[in-house]
Every structure is written in structure tokens, then in C-alpha cells.
Amino acid sequence: MAERKKKNSGQELQQPVRGILMAGVGGQGILRASDILSHAFMASGLDVKKSEVHGMAQRGGCVTSHVRYGAKVYSPIDRRGNVDILLAFERLEALRYLDYLKRDAKVVINDLALNPPAVNLGEMAYPKDILSFFTATFPEVKIVKAFELARQAGNARAENTVLLGTLSRWLDIEIPVWERVIKEAFPPQAAEVNLRAFHLGREA
Amino acid sequence: MDRSLLSGNEAVARGAYEAGARFGAGYPGTPSTEILEEFSRYPGVYAEWSPNEKVALEVGIGAALAGARVLVTMKHVGVNVAADPLFTVSYTGTNGALVIVTADDPSLHSSQNEQDNRHYARSAKIPMLEPSDSAEAKAFVKAAFEISERFDTPVFLRMTTRVSHSKSVVTLNEPVPPPEAEVKAPDPRKYVMVPAMARLRRLEVERRMGELRAFSETFPENRMEINDTDVGIITAGMPYNYTKDVFPDYSYLKLGMVYPLPAGLIREFARRVKKLYVVEELDPFLEEQIRALGIEVTGKELFPFTNEFDPGIIALALTGRDAETIAPPAVAIPPRPPNLCPGCPHRGLFYVLGRMKVFVTGDIGCYTLSFMKPLSGLHSCICMGASIGMAHGMSKAAGEKGRGKVVGVIGDSTFVHSGITPLLDMAYNKGEAVIVICDNRTTAMTGMQEHPATGFTLQGEKTKELDLAALARTLGIDSVRTIDPYDIKNTREVLREELARPGSSVVISRRACVLFKRRPREVLKPLRVDVNKCTGCRNCLALGCPPISWRSFQDLPPEEVVRNTKKQDGNAYIDPELCTGCTLCRQVCKAGAIVEVD
Numbered sequence: 094m095a096e097r098k099k100k101n102s103g104q105e106l107q108q109p110v111r112g113i114l115m116a117g118v119g120g121q122g123i124l125r126a127s128d129i130l131s132h133a134f135m136a137s138g139l140d141v142k143k144s145e146v147h148g149m150a151q152r153g154g155c156v157t158s159h160v161r162y163g164a165k166v167y168s169p170i171d172r173r174g175n176v177d178i179l180l181a182f183e184r185l186e187a188l189r190y191l192d193y194l195k196r197d198a199k200v201v202i203n204d205l206a207l208n209p210p211a212v213n214l215g216e217m218a219y220p221k222d223i224l225s226f227f228t229a230t231f232p233e234v235k236i237v238k239a240f241e242l243a244r245q246a247g248n249a250r251a252e253n254t255v256l257l258g259t260l261s262r263w264l265d266i267e268i269p270v271w272e273r274v275i276k277e278a279f280p281p282q283a284a285e286v287n288l289r290a291f292h293l294g295r296e297a
Numbered sequence: 298m299d300r301s302l303l304s305g306n307e308a309v310a311r312g313a314y315e316a317g318a319r320f321g322a323g324y325p326g327t328p329s330t331e332i333l334e335e336f337s338r339y340p341g342v343y344a345e346w347s348p349n350e351k352v353a354l355e356v357g358i359g360a361a362l363a364g365a366r367v368l369v370t371m372k373h374v375g376v377n378v379a380a381d382p383l384f385t386v387s388y389t390g391t392n393g394a395l396v397i398v399t400a401d402d403p404s405l406h407s408s409q410n411e412q413d414n415r416h417y418a419r420s421a422k423i424p425m426l427e428p429s430d431s432a433e434a435k436a437f438v439k440a441a442f443e444i445s446e447r448f449d450t451p452v453f454l455r456m457t458t459r460v461s462h463s464k465s466v467v468t469l470n471e472p473v474p475p476p477e478a479e480v481k482a483p484d485p486r487k488y489v490m491v492p493a494m495a496r497l498r499r500l501e502v503e504r505r506m507g508e509l510r511a512f513s514e515t516f517p518e519n520r521m522e523i524n525d526t527d528v529g530i531i532t533a534g535m536p537y538n539y540t541k542d543v544f545p546d547y548s549y550l551k552l553g554m555v556y557p558l559p560a561g562l563i564r565e566f567a568r569r570v571k572k573l574y575v576v577e578e579l580d581p582f583l584e585e586q587i588r589a590l591g592i593e594v595t596g597k598e599l600f601p602f603t604n605e606f607d608p609g610i611i612a613l614a615l616t617g618r619d620a621e622t623i624a625p626p627a628v629a630i631p632p633r634p635p636n637l638c639p640g641c642p643h644r645g646l647f648y649v650l651g652r653m654k655v656f657v658t659g660d661i662g663c664y665t666l667s668f669m670k671p672l673s674g675l676h677s678c679i680c681m682g683a684s685i686g687m688a689h690g691m692s693k694a695a696g697e698k699g700r701g702k703v704v705g706v707i708g709d710s711t712f713v714h715s716g717i718t719p720l721l722d723m724a725y726n727k728g729e730a731v732i733v734i735c736d737n738r739t740t741a742m743t744g745m746q747e748h749p750a751t752g753f754t755l756q757g758e759k760t761k762e763l764d765l766a767a768l769a770r771t772l773g774i775d776s777v778r779t780i781d782p783y784d785i786k787n788t789r790e791v792l793r794e795e796l797a798r799p800g801s802s803v804v805i806s807r808r809a810c811v812l813f814k815r816r817p818r819e820v821l822k823p824l825r826v827d828v829n830k831c832t833g834c835r836n837c838l839a840l841g842c843p844p845i846s847w848r849s850f851q852d853l854p855p856e857e858v859v860r861n862t863k864k865q866d867g868n869a870y871i872d873p874e875l876c877t878g879c880t881l882c883r884q885v886c887k888a889g890a891i892v893e894v895d
């Protein structure tokens with residue numbers, strides 16, 4: 094946790110605030126992922142704030158986490174139309190937060206559908222063609238089968254680190270920094286699985 | 298010094314520790330819970346979950362009178378419970394230091410109302426600080442301890458959900474040593490609030506408010522940031538960040554102390570800017586006081602009274618322009634409300650209650666979610682403990698017609714919090730309602746906190762375990778029975794019998810929360826649907842258990858369609874990754890189609 098202040102390059106001090114939105118379903122490890130990401134920004138010498146809401150939202154409901162980073166961050170949450178990168182842990186949840194995204198936002202979507210209750214009960218349909226809508230709308234979209242890669246890494250629950258790996262391609266965070274914050278976030282054995290998961294996601 | 302990424306709640310705990318506080322009390326409640334949990338882990342700290350917020354505050358007052366620096370934590374509605382001692386400890390003063398954290402919940406993320414607890418500061422005449430991020434949370438709690446000691450007053454620290462649960466960078470400092478607590482010679486003129494003495498202390502409170510007003514003028518956390526003087530913003534807490542995010546060039550008066558207000562500073566700021574806005578969530582608390590100073594401001598004409606803000610809401614209010622967003626495809630997005638977990642013991646109980654012709658007065662906990670379809674097994678929720686009093690009142694008012702028609706349902710932690718006195722009332726006044734205590738052995742909704750009926754303390758030590766059944770009998774309840782909510786048939790039978798019986802009943806529905814880790818749960822095999830037996834009756838769907846879904850034959854490839862009855866249009870499916878094997882669905886499936894995974 095305790096990070097020493099790293100030398101700030103002049104360029105970083107200029108860095109405008111950018112926002113990443115993670116969206117998914119309770120139990121998918123979103124809070125852990127946004128913690129790791131925030132530590133990685135902090136260890137890279139940037140200011141960072143992150144925000145999510147706990148409580149009732151954890152009981153299988155939607156979970157979102159905003160991570161905002163730059164030279165000096167005020168708001169821990171973004172406004173609609175302003176998010177730079179969406180990291181969706183589930184297809185429908187990608188669509189739910191569409192209005193938060195910039196026109197040229199980059200998007201990672203986990204190729205996974207989790208039925209909400211109304212779909213389970215046969216009352217509503219799970220929207221089709223979400224992935225093609227995103228690929229047609231945004232310039233850069235990565236679709237990842239995080240579950241399979243996580244399983245390949247040794248634990249299906251490491252989906253969240255797979256997705257961080259994919260996201261990492263678009264961020265200026267050095268690999269050793271990622272590796273350090275991932276190691277710090279897990280007990281030794283799980284850390285190894287998660288490092289593998291991260292790299293599989295990065296190459297995906 | 299070390300930099301850490303801390304949540305607002307973790308920062309409050311750290312700040313209290315650094316300020317030399319070693320004593321904490323509270324009752325769990327989102328978004329405040331993690332403060333005391335985190336505080337309890339620091340070396341030398343005594344921290345307790347009290348049965349409710351009133352007790353926590355009284356414990357805190359006692360510890361402060363002994364000279365300790367004390368942190369008391371609760372959510373906004375908890376202050377309602379603690380309001381009785383609150384208003385009078387303002388008179389007596391604290392001797393040591395007493396900081397009360399109120400964690401408000403704009404947007405009602407996890408609450409039954411959206412009250413603005415800044416009003417408590419004003420009506421109880423207690424100063425209130427409000428941080429805007431974690432670094433401030435840590436700094437302000439330290440300032441709060443200093444103010445408390447210096448002015449002999451309790452001090453409020455107001456958090457909101459967004460400040461409590463956001464993480465930001467904090468620089469850690471070394472703790473100062475705690476003061477020695479001792480039991481001193483009594484001073485009845487200060488602490489015995491009978492009318493003659495309370496009248497004198499009443500004068501003292503006004504004198505102290507005068508001093509605090511003067512202090513607020515020089516308190517460094519009330520600060521002006523003069524930039525573009527065309528627009529001046531007076532704000533506090535998280536809305537400061539939202540506004541700075543979109544309008545970094547405006548001038549700001551950022552108030553760290555939201556009560557009492559620095560009238561001189563506000564006047565000076567108003568003079569220096571052309572157009573003045575007040576940006577605050579919920580009530581026009583600052584705005585009305587600033588207007589009362591004779592200063593013209595714009596506030597709630599533009600900004601909403603309800604819900605938390607975000608940078609977009611502020612941009613919209615101040616510019617009239619909404620954000621540019623991408624047009625969504627023309628599909629309905631199914632909502633994803635929170636649900637009871639797979640294998641949740643509440644499910645069996647509320648499945649049964651939802652199918653009885655009874656009014657179920659409910660309470661605060663995970664089980665409140667059972668009001669939703671398909672369980673539909675709970676019909677009211679007002680506040681902690683209300684279920685029992687309401688059930689008693691309803692069945693009394695309905696007289697003969699109400700017999701066997703009213704059930705009150707309350708969780709174990711909520712029962713201990715404020716269910717004991719209404720249960721006593723029901724026994725004493727010969728009520729006839731059936732009260733169910735859903736005893737899942739923990740305070741589940743806020744994340745598994747201990748309470749007197751779990752037999753463990755906040756700091757994980759074994760202690761006396763309250764016997765709920767013996768307590769109910771002692772209070773005078775005529776019939777006390779225990780059921781396992783995983784057994785639907787027995788649950789239904791016992792509830793029917795108790796509803797038919799004259800006199801008062803308590804049914805303890807006991808089964809540990811599925812997420813509860815302290816006692817290892819027996820691992821049950823997940824279940825599956827045998828498509829060769831499923832008749833497509835949809836009985837199992839009525840449990841609303843997340844692993845169970847409906848597969849319409851329309852959407853299935855023809856080779857997977859297995860029809861066991863003529864009209865069948867689909868079959869049920871159980872996700873083996875999610876199923877805990879609780880067997881509830883097997884119990885409601887009349888076709889015997891639900892079997893163990895091989």
C-alpha cells in the first residue's frame with residue numbers, strides 16, 4: 094500500500110484528468126480491479142481518485158467504479174459524455190452506461206452475458222447485438238473472453254485481472270509497476286495466477 | 298512520509314488514531330461501517346459495536362467524561378436513534394474529546410431516507426466539519442478532536458456516501474500519544490442536567506456558539522480561492538470537487554466547517570465576486586443562512602434538492618447545457634436490481650410468507666429485498682425495529698378481523714438494535730401478532746458485523762451470546778419456536794400454527810447467512826434440472842433464485858427441446874456455478890425434476 098513518491102516528470106504534471114469507468118455485476122471483482130488500477134496510477138506518480146458505491150448494490154446488482162487520474166484530480170466520479178475508457182465486465186452492463194462515454198472512447202468488453210432477473214423469469218429479452226453495436230459505434234473496441242483466459246491462467250475468478258491486462262495496452266503504466274501492484278494485491282499463490290491472467294489479457 | 302490510497306472511511310479511522318483517539322463505539326450502517334472496523338485494527342484501540350447508536354453515543358459520552366478522545370460512528374438515520382443523548386451532551390460538554398461521525402446518504406444508495414444531518418448541528422448547537430476527500434477526512438477528524446477539547450463540545454464530522462467510499466491519496470503522519478483517562482471527582486453542576494442546572498448550561502451553550510462563530514472566521518479549512526471574480530461559488534464537501542472539476546477558474550469559498558458559518562468571511566467573499574452561487578446537495582442549509590445575512594445568492598433555483606450531484610449536474614445547472622451523449626440502440630435494458638444471494642436463508646421464509654394471506658411488516662436488512670417480485674413477501678419498511686411495533690399496532694387496531702393476519706419480520710441484528718422494547722410492549726399489552734426473527738447469525742447487509750447474539754465482539758473476542766428464545770420468553774411472549782428456513786414445509790406449518798394460536802408468538806428462523814465465513818458452512822452439492830422430467834410449470838422461478846433461469850423452447854435449437862407435457866413452452870435451467878445446493882427449488886418442484894449434479 095504505502096507508495097513512496099516517485100519523481101514526477103514535467104509531462105506528467107501537465108497531464109489532464111482522464112476517466113475510466115468499470116461496469117459489471119456484484120461479485121465480479123470490480124472493486125479489487127479498480128483498487129489495483131488506482132495503485133498503479135499512484136505508483137506512476139499521478140494523482141488518482143476512485144469511487145464506487147457499496148451496500149445494497151453488492152447483492153447481485155450493478156456495480157460501477159470510476160477511476161480518474163491526472164496531475165490533480167478533483168472529482169472521483171465522471172460526468173456523462175466524458176469517460177475516456179470503458180471496461181465492461183459484462184455485455185449488458187456495457188450498454189447500460191453508454192451515456193457516460195465520449196464519442197471516441199475506447200472500450201473493453203468481457204464477452205459474457207449474465208441474465209438479470211427479468212430475463213431469468215422470461216419477462217424481458219436480453220438485448221442482442223450489443224457487441225456489434227459497440228464495434229460499429231466506437232473506433233477502438235476490444236472484446237475479450239476473460240473467463241476462458243482466467244481459467245487458462247489457473248482460476249476462473251481472475252477474470253478481473255485479465256480485463257486489467259487488456260486495458261493496460263492503452264495506458265502509460267510500466268509493466269514492472271503493474272506487476273508490483275498485482276503482487277501486493279494478492280497472497281503469493283493467487284498473485285502468480287493473477288500475473289498470468291494479466292499477461293494473457295494484455296496479449297488478447 | 299508514506300502516501301496511501303485510502304477511502305474516506307479509512308482516512309477517518311487513521312485520522313482519529315493519529316489524533317490520539319483510542320476509544321470508539323458505533324453501530325454498523327452504510328456508508329459508515331468501515332470507519333469503526335478500520336479503527337479497531339490500530340494498536341491500543343478499544344472499539345465496540347454497541348447494540349444501537351444511542352447506546353454507542355452514551356458509551357462515548359462516558360469515555361469522554363473520563364478524559365478520553367472518543368470516536369462515535371453512525372449513519373445518518375442512526376443519529377435519529379442517538380438524538381436523545383445528543384441534544385443534552387451539547388449542554389454538559391465533553392471534558393475529553395468527542396467526535397461524532399454522521400455518514401449521510403444523498404441518493405439513498407442504501408438507506409430508507411435522504412435526511413440532511415447538517416440540521417442536527419444547528420438544532421443541537423454542535424459544530425460540524427465536512428471533508429471533501431480522504432486527505433481532508435483525515436485532517437478534519439484531527440481538527441475535530443482539537444475543537445472538541447478546546448471548546449468542551451461534541452463535534453460532528455459529516456461524511457457522505459461519496460466521500461466515505463471514494464479512495465484518494467493520503468499522506469500518513471505519526472500518531473500523537475493518547476491522553477490518560479481517569480474517573481474524576483464529580484461536578485454535578487456540569488453533568489446533572491436537572492432544570493436548574495441545565496438552564497445554566499443552556500447559557501453556556503450560547504456563549505460557546507459565539508466563540509465557535511469567531512473561531513470559524515479564522516479556521517484555515519474555511520478558505521477562499523480567488524480566481525476569476527465574475528463567478529464565486531460557496532460550497533463544502535464533495536460538491537466542491539464536482540464544481541472544481543468543471544469550473545476550475547471560478548473563485549471559491551470552500552467551507553470546511555459547515556456549522557457555525559463564518560459570517561465575516563462570507564461577506565468578504567460576496568464583496569469580491571460579481572455573481573454568487575451556493576452549491577450544496579440536499580437542503581439549502583448554507584443558502585438559507587447566507588440569505589439571512591442579507592447576501593444575495595443563487596442556489597436551489599438552479600440545483601436539485603434531491604440526490605447526490607456529479608460534475609455533469611453542476612455543469613447543467615450553471616450553463617443550461619446538457620452533456621453530449623451517444624444515442625443508445627432502440628432496445629429495452631433490463632434492470633438489474635440487487636437480489637438475495639443464491640442459497641440465502643431468507644428466501645425460504647419469504648417464499649412461504651408471500652403465499653400466505655397476511656400483512657408482513659418488515660424491517661431493515663437484506664431481507665427487505667423480499668418485497669420484490671417474485672417473492673413479494675414483505676409489505677412495509679420504515680426504520681430499525683419498526684416491524685414489531687407496527688405489527689402489534691396493526692393487529693390491535695384490526696381487533697378480531699386482524700387475528701392471524703399480521704406477521705412482523707425482523708433480522709437478528711436489527712432485533713437487538715431496537716426490537717426488544719417493542720416486543721416487550723407487545724407482550725405487556727397482550728398483542729397477538731406473530732413476530733419472526735430472521736436469525737442469520739450476523740449483521741449481513743453491512744458486511745458481517747458481530748452483535749450481542751453472535752457471541753463475538755467487534756475485535757473478534759468470544760463473549761456472552763444473547764439467547765434470543767430465552768429473551769423472548771422472559772419478555773412474556775406466549776409461544777417461542779425455532780425453524781430452519783431451508784425447510785419450506787415445516788416453515789409453513791409452524792407459521793400457520795402460530796397464526797392460528799391466540800396470544801403472542803415469536804418464531805426464530807435460524808440459518809447462517811451464506812456469505813458468513815466465521816463458521817464454515819456445510820458444502821452442499823449444486824442441483825440441476827432433469828430436462829426429461831421438467832414439465833415447465835415455472836414453480837421454481839417463483840423463488841427468484843439467481844441461478845434459476847427460464848429457457849424458452851423458441852430460443853433453443855430444436856434438438857435440445859424436450860417436451861414432457863403438451864403445452865410446455867420451455868424448461869428451467871440451474872447455473873451450477875452459482876447454485877449453493879440449498880434445495881429450496883427441489884422442494885417446490887412437484888415434478889421431481891430437480892436433482893443433484895452428478
Ligand code: SF4
Nearest residue numbers: 640842876879880882
Ligand atoms: S438449490 Fe435451487 S434455490 Fe438453492 S441455490 Fe440452488 S438453484 Fe437456488
Ligand code: SF4
Nearest residue numbers: 831832834835837886
Ligand atoms: S418446478 Fe420443476 S417442473 Fe417446474 S419448471 Fe421448475 S424444474 Fe421444471
